[in-house]
Amino acid sequence: MLVAVTALAGVGLLGASIQQTPVPPKPLAAAAPEFEPTTPAATPGATPTATPTTPAVLDRSDPVTISIKRIGVDAQIMNLVLKKDGTLAVPPLNKAQLAGWYSLGPSPGEIGNAVIVGHVTTATDRAVFFALGNLRPKDTISVSRKDGTTATFAVDGVKSYPKKSFPTALVYGPNEKAGLRLVTCGGDFDSKAKNYLDNVIVFATAV
Secondary structure (H helix, E strand, C coil), X not given: CEEEEECCCXXXXXXXXXXXXXXXXXXXXXXXXXXXXXXXXXXCCCCCCCCCCCCCCCCCCCEEEEEEHHHCEEEEEEEECECCCCCECCCCHHHCCCEEEECCCCCECECEEEEEECCCECCCCECCCCCHHHCCXXXXXXXXXXXXCEEEEEEEEEEXXXXXXXXXXXXXXXXXXXXXXXXXXXEEEECCCCEEXXXXXXXXXXX
């Protein structure tokens, strides 16, 4: 019943087929980011860096929890690495209320794009990032870090992409600011393939 959904960027998010699969909220067109990729494509495993003269907003520190007040998210974060096939590992489905940080990339608050992924559904219920599509520009996301600091981000936009058109450069590419990317599955559910057809991505910048 479990389905591995692998985006071109190497983000594999698990969804599950249930008797009446919940339909995640779709981002409004008005919530889409106003920017498009302007940098070369990047892939997991090649950590993007800012220019040497650009100071980091915060030093590196592992994220511990993520809080998104608008959609009621208050979740612990686990560290994720790449699988042998080069795709991003995901939290186990029995821990679907946890988010996962791509630990080979920037940490939240550092210069560059920190990437946090999460499940959208399980076999019986909604998962941690089910409601990402309800976020709107200027909504706040807070990530507490192991060093005791909190990185706070404002949402720039939310957009749904077909998995065949995953915006790799926007998610994993370089950024001169401290950015955050939240990724989950979304869109319509293909009952035959037992698969969500899209990825929903939240773009945010540290404030």
